[in-house]
Amino acid sequence: MDKDAEANRRSPASSEPTIPLDDQQPLLRDEQTLRGRLRTNWYRMDRSSRLTTSLVMLILGVALLGRIFIELACPDDYWHKPHVTIPPQVDEGNDTKHSDKERRDAVRDAMRHAWSGYHKYAFGHDELLPVSNKSNDKWGGWGVTLIDALDTLYIMELYAEFNQGVAHVTEVDFSKATPGYNTPFFEMVIRSLAGLLTAYEMSLDKRLLEKAQQVGDVLMPAFNSSSGIPYPRVDVNAGTAVHASSVCLAEAGTVQLEYWKLSDLTGNPAYHQAAQRVVDILDKDEKPYKGLYPIWIDINSGKLTSGQITFGAQGDSWYEYMLKQYIYSGRTHDQYRRMYEESIDSMKQKMVKRSEFDDQMYYVGDLDSTAKKFSPKFQHLTCFVPGMLALGSKTLNRPDDLVLAKQLTYTCFQMYNQTATGLGPEYVLFRDSNNRGLLPTNHKDDFDIQDLAKADSTETSDGYYLGYDRSYILRPETAESIMILYRITGDVMYKEWGWQIFRAISKWTQTPAGFSAYRDVMSTKHESEWSDSMESFFLAETLKYLYLLFSPTDYYSLDEYVFNTEAHPFKIQRSQDRS
Numbered sequence: 086m087d088k089d090a091e092a093n094r095r096s097p098a099s100s101e102p103t104i105p106l107d108d109q110q111p112l113l114r115d116e117q118t119l120r121g122r123l124r125t126n127w128y129r130m131d132r133s134s135r136l137t138t139s140l141v142m143l144i145l146g147v148a149l150l151g152r153i154f155i156e157l158a159c160p161d162d163y164w165h166k167p168h169v170t171i172p173p174q175v176d177e178g179n180d181t182k183h184s185d186k187e188r189r190d191a192v193r194d195a196m197r198h199a200w201s202g203y204h205k206y207a208f209g210h211d212e213l214l215p216v217s218n219k220s221n222d223k224w225g226g227w228g229v230t231l232i233d234a235l236d237t238l239y240i241m242e243l244y245a246e247f248n249q250g251v252a253h254v255t256e257v258d259f260s261k262a263t264p265g266y267n268t269p270f271f272e273m274v275i276r277s278l279a280g281l282l283t284a285y286e287m288s289l290d291k292r293l294l295e296k297a298q299q300v301g302d303v304l305m306p307a308f309n310s311s312s313g314i315p316y317p318r319v320d321v322n323a324g325t326a327v328h329a330s331s332v333c334l335a336e337a338g339t340v341q342l343e344y345w346k347l348s349d350l351t352g353n354p355a356y357h358q359a360a361q362r363v364v365d366i367l368d369k370d371e372k373p374y375k376g377l378y379p380i381w382i383d384i385n386s387g388k389l390t391s392g393q394i395t396f397g398a399q400g401d402s403w404y405e406y407m408l409k410q411y412i413y414s415g416r417t418h419d420q421y422r423r424m425y426e427e428s429i430d431s432m433k434q435k436m437v438k439r440s441e442f443d444d445q446m447y448y449v450g451d452l453d454s455t456a457k458k459f460s461p462k463f464q465h466l467t468c469f470v471p472g473m474l475a476l477g478s479k480t481l482n483r484p485d486d487l488v489l490a491k492q493l494t495y496t497c498f499q500m501y502n503q504t505a506t507g508l509g510p511e512y513v514l515f516r517d518s519n520n521r522g523l524l525p526t527n528h529k530d531d532f533d534i535q536d537l538a539k540a541d542s543t544e545t546s547d548g549y550y551l552g553y554d555r556s557y558i559l560r561p562e563t564a565e566s567i568m569i570l571y572r573i574t575g576d577v578m579y580k581e582w583g584w585q586i587f588r589a590i591s592k593w594t595q596t597p598a599g600f601s602a603y604r605d606v607m608s609t610k611h612e613s614e615w616s617d618s619m620e621s622f623f624l625a626e627t628l629k630y631l632y633l634l635f636s637p638t639d640y641y642s643l644d645e646y647v648f649n650t651e652a653h654p655f656k657i658q659r660s661q662d663r664s
């Protein structure tokens with residue numbers, strides 16, 4: 086495409102080689118005529134008019150020089166970007182008037198606020214408790230918030246804070262965890278291993294790569310099963326996996342990018358090989374539908390056992406990583422492309438539905454363990470799907486997927502837009518004209534009947550219900566999809582959506598020391614809804630995606646980076662074919 090554009094630009098010049106035509110010429114001609122006209126008029130003026138005109142010209146000249154000076158002194162991208170014109174709106178905060186730069190700064194301030202609370206009350210611990218100003222070590226005490234936040238700090242150019250974090254992390258001994266604690270393999274790969282890898286790739290501080298390798302190494306025993314399917318937990322102190330009979334799809338299948346990158350940066354292929362073996366096993370396994378994988382895997386045999394099929398919890402990022410490994414490989418590994426396309430084709434056929442009450446609303450539900458019954462539950466976690474579809478549409482030239490991506494992003498945004506706080510709930514339940522969306526009570530217990538039973542009391546306007554869990558725990562998926570959709574479509578509407586979400590987050594979840602999960606998105610009781618929890622993904626993902634939404638699109642470009650499922654941007658491999 087670039088080549089075509091260049092060819093088009095060159096062709097007019099080549100037809101008239103002796104007269105270099107460019108855009109400037111007509112302008113110059115106009116200026117000459119204008120100047121001639123001014124000169125004639127000048128001598129017709131009386132003295133005071135000449136004086137006034139001179140003064141006006143002087144002022145204009147100074148203004149022009151000033152503008153040129155500012156351009157030179159502030160070589161900020163924003164001066165050169167066309168300004169987004171936003172239609173005036175009656176809005177309590179008048180916030181649609183803010184420029185990209187102001188919005189970006191507001192997100193950076195939020196990051197600084199979260200970091201400073203963490204620094205003050207929880208530094209080195211896993212999480213800040215943002216209401217009580219205490220901390221926890223619920224991930225084994227490696228300081229997961231700190232590690233997860235590093236590359237966000239770097240991207241936001243908060244280098245002093247980044248250096249504080251690096252100084253700490255280079256002293257952590259990752260060969261130890263809280264005694265008796267079994268470290269979750271997948272979580273620590275996507276958060277800690279990935280966070281250290283990207284912090285290294287950005288800063289090129291070798292100590293960070295050493296630490297990344299240490300984390301990668303202490304987690305490697307997870308793969309030590311008879312099939313090669315990883316165990317879900319590792320006893321880091323003992324150096325062995327914790328025995329288990331099954332593991333879920335997302336836990337086994339969302340570690341590949343990280344171990345691949347570790348192999349690439351260390352030159353040791355063993356990491357990538359162990360992770361790749363998992364993909365090969367699952368690729369060959371029998372499935373209820375082509376490309377759709379039940380969420381449970383038997384670790385001994387490597388077979389997919391029963392379980393729901395879902396693009397939400399426990400399934401989600403397995404599908405995401407098919408596409409992302411294909412992108413990471415410089416689009417060379419066709420296995421991932423095939424697997425991704427199989428999955429998306431089946432998902433579209435079996436799992437996507439349209440609301441019967443709002444033509445614009447589409448959603449992705451779940452399938453039960455028989456893979457026949459459909460559940461109309463749409464999870465916040467599943468809101469990563471539109472971003473994935475948009476990225477896949479661009480990468481694999483699948484235009485229909487972009488249409489669906491826009492429809493699903495709309496639903497995800499409405500899940501925020503239609504609540505009392507403007508925050509989005511953990512999930513919603515769509516109703517249909519027959520049973521109002523509630524599953525028959527004799528339904529298999531694959532689905533959370535409690536969720537469904539409590540649903541009908543809180544119907545919202547667009548034909549879905551809120552369920553039992555109405556919390557917003559600072560999750561990133563909707564912001565993630567909005568950012569990707571903006572970058573791929575260029576539609577500024579997505580910036581407005583992202584800004585609206587950011588404002589709701591600031592308004593309802595900001596505490597004196599950080600940001601807190603909110604118990605009920607339909608309640609405006611503010612402080613009393615805070616549940617005193619700030620997961621590391623708020624700093625790693627939610628704020629990063631919002632910041633990138635308001636940044637120039639070539640800043641951490643989707644053509645150069647692939648974001649792991651925790652929003653850590655990995656530099657894409659350069660394939661020989663493309664260079």
Ligand SMILES: *[C@@H]1O[C@H](CO)[C@@H](O)[C@H](O)[C@H]1NC(C)=O
Pocket residue numbers: 177178179
């Ligand atoms: C919004 O802008 C209008 C006029 O531009 C102003 O009168 C009003 O006070 C502003 N409201 C807030 C909440 O800032």
Ligand SMILES: *[C@@H]1O[C@H](CO)[C@@H](O)[C@H](O)[C@H]1NC(C)=O
Pocket residue numbers: 216217218597598
């Ligand atoms: C927590 O810290 C913030 C800021 O340092 C302070 O304003 C707030 O009162 C503290 N809360 C508690 C419960 O100590």
Ligand SMILES: *[C@@H]1O[C@H](CO)[C@@H](O)[C@H](O)[C@H]1NC(C)=O
Pocket residue numbers: 306309324325326
């Ligand atoms: C791997 O498993 C074998 C037997 O299943 C065991 O003997 C060995 O110690 C394990 N190694 C690690 C690093 O866990």
Ligand SMILES: *[C@@H]1O[C@H](CO)[C@@H](O)[C@H](O)[C@H]1NC(C)=O
Pocket residue numbers: 502503
């Ligand atoms: C958000 O919801 C309000 C009604 O609560 C509606 O007027 C508005 O158009 C919605 N915004 C968008 C962007 O859909």
